[in-house]
Amino acid sequence: MKHPNAQPGPHYQALIQLLRTAEALWNASRTFFARWDLSPSQFNLLNLLTDHPDGRTQTDLSRELITHRSNVTGLVDRLEQRGLVARCDVDNDRRAYRVVLTPAGATLLRQILPHYYRAAEQAWGDVSPKRAAQIVADLTTVTEAAARLAEQPLPKDK
Numbered sequence: 450m451k452h453p454n455a456q457p458g459p460h461y462q463a464l465i466q467l468l469r470t471a472e473a474l475w476n477a478s479r480t481f482f483a484r485w486d487l488s489p490s491q492f493n494l495l496n497l498l499t500d501h502p503d504g505r506t507q508t509d510l511s512r513e514l515i516t517h518r519s520n521v522t523g524l525v526d527r528l529e530q531r532g533l534v535a536r537c538d539v540d541n542d543r544r545a546y547r548v549v550l551t552p553a554g555a556t557l558l559r560q561i562l563p564h565y566y567r568a569a570e571q572a573w574g575d576v577s578p579k580r581a582a583q584i585v586a587d588l589t590t591v592t593e594a595a596a597r598l599a600e601q602p603l604p605k606d607k
Contacts, residue, residue: 467591474572481568483562490514494524495533503526504537504547533535533557 461540478489487495497513498505507525513520525548528534533554539545573581 451548469589477572481565482561485557487561490516490520490525491524491528492565493560494521494528494548495550498534498550498554499549502549506539506545506547510548513525528554532554
């Protein structure tokens, strides 16, 4: 039974569609990366290392991947077992290490990226580049509003 005062606002359907879109894109990316025996998260981690020849800390990677640091440990472990990344000690800190892309990881990314960029363009269908840029701007606004909402205290039930 619906609460009499609980009615969806004008943006509710947009939010639902955004969540459906995110789920569809995630499912498509799982299928896409399976041919290289990677998960989307593993690919994202490799991609984040591309422009960082000195590597990145696990904390940096967890922030960029928007996931808990402990999840990054598992990703790094699996990629390291395949020889796609390596852990390197940090000078002056025996507890810390940086994750670096290995030559095998860089080679794999060079194989994947042209296909990935093509698929990313295809995912937009007939949406024009100008409209896509506007959607990015709109989604940035939604992201910022959601971040502010997440910082607010929870309301008390009456």
